[in-house]
Amino acid sequence: MATTIDEGPAAADAESAGEGLPTVRDALIGLVIGVGLLFLGAWLSTWWLRWPTIGLGVLFVLVMGAYIIASTWETISTPLGRMVSQARRHVRTDPQLGRLYRNVKAHAWEGSFPASTGPIELLIDGGQEPNPALVARARQVVAEFPSLERRVATFLAEEAAVETDAELAAATAALRISMFRFNFPDRPDEVEIVFDGPDEDIWWTCLYVGGELKDLTFDS
Numbered sequence: 001m002a003t004t005i006d007e008g009p010a011a012a013d014a015e016s017a018g019e020g021l022p023t024v025r026d027a028l029i030g031l032v033i034g035v036g037l038l039f040l041g042a043w044l045s046t047w048w049l050r051w052p053t054i055g056l057g058v059l060f061v062l063v064m065g066a067y068i069i070a071s072t073w074e075t076i077s078t079p080l081g082r083m084v085s086q087a088r089r090h091v092r093t094d095p096q097l098g099r100l101y102r103n104v105k106a107h108a109w110e111g112s113f114p115a116s117t118g119p120i121e122l123l124i125d126g127g128q129e130p131n132p133a134l135v136a137r138a139r140q141v142v143a144e145f146p147s148l149e150r151r152v153a154t155f156l157a158e159e160a161a162v163e164t165d166a167e168l169a170a171a172t173a174a175l176r177i178s179m180f181r182f183n184f185p186d187r188p189d190e191v192e193i194v195f196d197g198p199d200e201d202i203w204w205t206c207l208y209v210g211g212e213l214k215d216l217t218f219d220s
Contacts, residue, residue: 097113120145
């Protein structure tokens, strides 16, 4: 049965605040409205209508333009960061794991490998170099992935079967592996598996330790 990580009122408030944010499409519509207000204001002959209309148009353009830029940056920041890493020689090529890119902020190295359901991300702890013990463990996990994927599917089905909440049971059964995190240099055998689920705002994980899958959790 999945367990919940309770992040407290602050996390709940942050999630509630995020629900009201516009999409990029909404921001583009707002930008068009802002430009339209600017043109309309320029044509108005009465000053007390012209300047408030132009002011409102400027507000729309500035706010929506800034939101579009921020959203676009969030989308391109990961590939751009990898290009910067390559320029700085923060790239290592592993014969089994492929290219690993250093993420200085996360104190880790990032990579991925192909699977039938799409690319699976790798996050390996490390500073100037990825931790050798964790790299060795990552190679083992990638090599055994087809069989591990089947074991994970069985594990999730069993967790869903004993879940008393119907909604959680359906979400558990629909999980898909999205990332392996190798976070613990002193415990290289301990691997955190991250899942994609029906709700992208919920973070699902379990542990893979000593050949066993356990501790399926989610935060909400």
